[in-house]
Amino acid sequence: MQTEEQQELNEEEKAKLFMELLEKRKKFFAAKRTEEKRNRPTTKAQQRSFMCTYLKNIDGWKPKALKNKSFAE
Template identity: 65%
Template sequence: RARQEEEANIALIETWEDIQAKVDADYQLIERLHAEEHEQFTDAEKDKLFMEFIEKRRKFFAAKRDEDRRKKPPTKAQQRSIMTTYLKSMDGWKPRDLKNKSFAKIKELFDKAMERNKELC
């Protein structure tokens, strides 16, 4: 009985060693294939990939700059121009009437016009 158990253990150990050898061989094959795949990229392909990366990076930062520019609030001069245009078209003001008014006065007129339009809607 002890001899049968010993033979079974020996057979089990041999099977385990065979499996371990196959796993090791597979691992070595994977490593070799990975190395070959890595070497497949020629210098031209590497240059092409690098140029694509640079182009994507350039476009990303250009888009980011544009987005930052759009997020910036308008300057006082731009606000004045927007409010003046609104008052001319919606409230019937003449350009010469608005020309000599201060920013604060134009803002006050603009706010009143906006309130009137909100009440109408």
């Protein structure tokens, strides 16, 4: 009878440890996904927007002049 109780406790502990492992794994992969999203390179539209903002603030460019600029320039 005592061995059965030990076996049950071991099974309960195993189940608890397994659930903790699954939870940690779930959190790890969620964090990894968000980090990959953050580290993606910027799109051309985002780069153009950042550059236009930079030029407006640094060099005194006017929005009308920036409208006709292409990304390559």
